Amino acid sequence: MSVDPGWYVDPADPDTRRYWDGEGWIGAPIPVDATPPEGPPPAEPPPAPTPPTPTPPAAPAPATPTAGQPHPGQPHPGWPQPGQPHPGQPSGAPGRPQGPPPGWPAGGWAGRPPEPRPHGLPLAGFGARLVARLIDFAVVFALNAVVNGWFVWRLIEEVTPYWREVFRRAMAGDTSTEGLPQPSEQAGGLQVVILLIATALWLAYEVPTMASGGQTFGKRLVGVKVLPTSADEPLGFGRALRRWNTLGLPTLLWYCCGLGLLLQLVDALSPLFDHPLRQALHDKRAQTVVVQLPRTRRTTPDDRTDPSGDTP
Structure with a gap:
């Protein structure tokens, strides 16, 4: 498997990027935090032609071989045949580099190229993204418990008689459905109101x-x-709203046999199958990428060096 042409971080110098044309590095490096140009770098000027070397005089004719010596033009026994590599040299076309590009890890680079580092930062793992999303869901759930609690309680009052009777008949072995207490028309309206409030709370919490x-x-x-894939800058309201719409708006479709929940599950699992940037569907729509920030180490008194001179 070959690496597609493009701009990659130079493993030999992680502070720069270079263009890989599929067979080798070309062009001059650029800083890793700079936006690479579209396509390969401009071609470098060809080197100045070198003057022709004088032709050496013809060698004298070889003497007639004696018995046991090979005939002129015939390879010596044990020597490599024409077109075969010399012992100890790798096989392949002459002049073509063998193995990975300079600075890339040997063995496996073709099947797994170095992981990209958008804006010089590593990509966030799926586990870290999942934990962050679960924390955000807990916060939104707490907001719903405060704002949406009364509507949820009214909906429970509407559907409780129906499910209580269904459970009682199931325990008695009665499978009939006649005479079941039906929820009022208000129950459907309550479901819509609850979903609208939950979606609005999620939007107000996440987008700003x-x-x-x-x-x-x-x-x-x-x-x-x-971060945006194009530059290290704030998302802005428009991009943040587009990113949230793909994941948040399907909440309104929970009313349709859980269709919205299924769409959100597919979106949440999509980073597991996206390469190389591990983008979810909402990331692809907004052209964003999730990165892991460097962990800052707190300085303790033991870490501080004593000033020069005598100490009390």
């Missing part, structure tokens, strides 16, 4: 914080951040 800093409360705790 993502637009300004690329981090919700959960992402801040875990140490991951969302």
